[in-house]
Amino acid sequence: xxxxxxxxxxxxxxxxxxxxxxxxxxxxxxxxxxxxxxxxxxxxxxxxxxxxxxxxxxxxxxxxxxxxxxxxxxxxxxxxxxxxxxxxxxxxxxxxxxxxxxxxxxxxxxxxxxxxxxxxxxxxxxxxxxxxxxxxxxxxxxxxxxxxxxxxxxxxxxxxxxxxxxxxxxxxxxxxxxxxxxxxxxxxxxxxxxxxxxxxxxxxxxxxxxxxxxxxxxxxxxxxxxxxxxxxxxxxxxxxxxxxxxxxxxxxxxxxxxxxxxxxx
Numbered sequence: 001x002x003x004x005x006x007x008x009x010x011x012x013x014x015x016x017x018x019x020x021x022x023x024x025x026x027x028x029x030x031x032x033x034x035x036x037x038x039x040x041x042x043x044x045x046x047x048x049x050x051x052x053x054x055x056x057x058x059x060x061x062x063x064x065x066x067x068x069x070x071x072x073x074x075x076x077x078x079x080x081x082x083x084x085x086x087x088x089x090x091x092x093x094x095x096x097x098x099x100x101x102x103x104x105x106x107x108x109x110x111x112x113x114x115x116x117x118x119x120x121x122x123x124x125x126x127x128x129x130x131x132x133x134x135x136x137x138x139x140x141x142x143x144x145x146x147x148x149x150x151x152x153x154x155x156x157x158x159x160x161x162x163x164x165x166x167x168x169x170x171x172x173x174x175x176x177x178x179x180x181x182x183x184x185x186x187x188x189x190x191x192x193x194x195x196x197x198x199x200x201x202x203x204x205x206x207x208x209x210x211x212x213x214x215x216x217x218x219x220x221x222x223x224x225x226x227x228x229x230x231x232x233x234x235x236x237x238x239x240x241x242x243x244x245x246x247x248x249x250x251x252x253x254x255x256x257x258x259x260x261x262x263x264x265x
Contacts, residue, residue, distance in 0.1 A: 015255040028245040032238050039234035046227035053223050056083045060221065064153045070122045073195055076158075083221065084156040086198060088124060090116040094138065094145050096188045100176040101164070104130050104218050112214045113179060113197065114145070115190055116152060123190050125181055125197040126152055129214030141213045154200040155219055 016024075060083055067086035068076050092114050099110040109132040115123045128145070135141050157179070163169040164177030171187040185193040202217020 015252055015259055021252060024248065025245070028241055032241045032245075035234045035238035035241065039231045039238065042227045042231035042234060046225070046231065049223060049225050049227060053225070056221060056223075059084050060155065061085070067124065067156060067198065068194070068196070070120065070192060070194070076156075076194075076196055078158055081156055081196070082158055085153070086156050087151065087153045088116065088118065088198065089149060089151045090118040090124070091149055092116055092126075092146055093123075096190065097138070098125075098176060098184050098188065099131075099136055099174075100179050102130055104220075106130055106215060106218070107132060109133050110136055111179065113184065115188070115193070116150070116198075122192050122194065123185075124194045125179070125184065126154070127157070127179065127197055127199045127216075129200060129216035130218055131214045135213050152198060152200055154198040154216075156196050157199055157219075158196050 062085050064085045064087040067088040068081065093116075094114060097112055097114040100113055102109055102111045109130055112128045112131055113125050114128050116126045117123055131141065138145075159181035160178035161180045161182065162178060163180070167177040169176050169178060169180055169183055171183055176184065179197055181193060181195060181197055185191065199219045200216040202215075203212070
């Protein structure tokens with residue numbers, strides 16, 4: 001009398017060779033550690049981004065401080081200076097203004113970038129604000145802009161080289177899609193020019209300036225922060241690799257038992 005031994009092994013499917021299993025395990029370990037590292041990196045990036053946002057919010061709402069002088073220009077950087085609330089005084093060179101295409105809450109049009117000549121002769125480009133297309137020419141605006149010595153407060157912004165999304169600045173045709181300080185200065189024959197520009201603050205509402213152009217104070221401060229989503233995605237992939245490894249290991253263990261004639265429950 002013989003006793004039949006039953007297994008759950010699929011017909012024709014035997015256990016994988018040890019070498020193949022080792023290669024699979026190595027690959028799984030590499031993926032697991034890699035996904036885990038990427039998730040942890042995104043957690044660290046999120047902490048950095050939240051700290052940056054907090055610092056920028058503090059700068060924006062702080063009392064204005066003097067803008068970096070010419071001697072300080074080499075030290076200006078995004079980490080320490082971007083969106084600083086600054087003040088500076090000088091005389092606008094309105095005949096040297098540059099129109100940069102803009103898209104704002106008030107519609108599409110142009111930023112008016114005007115050089116401000118300081119007492120030491122150095123220049124800072126000031127984004128005086130937004131004008132619609134029909135006000136691109138100065139003659140079509142209500143006034144000729146501030147004359148004589150003027151004090152400006154606003155947010156320090158770093159130069160935007162190259163152009164906008166899929167659009168390159170064309171200095172020859174006067175088409176500007178970004179506030180590229182160096183390129184604008186070279187085109188207008190301006191020197192020495194600060195490596196930053198200033199977004200002018202909005203002017204107080206008063207009967208005298210209702211509807212005045214340009215419209216200042218339209219700076220949008222928006223930091224993309226999807227690091228938590230990215231971190232969860234990488235950690236989920238790591239868990240999936242771990243789960244798949246456990247499943248493959250369990251199947252191989254069953255197949256090995258089956259190959260030895262051990263009945264499985």
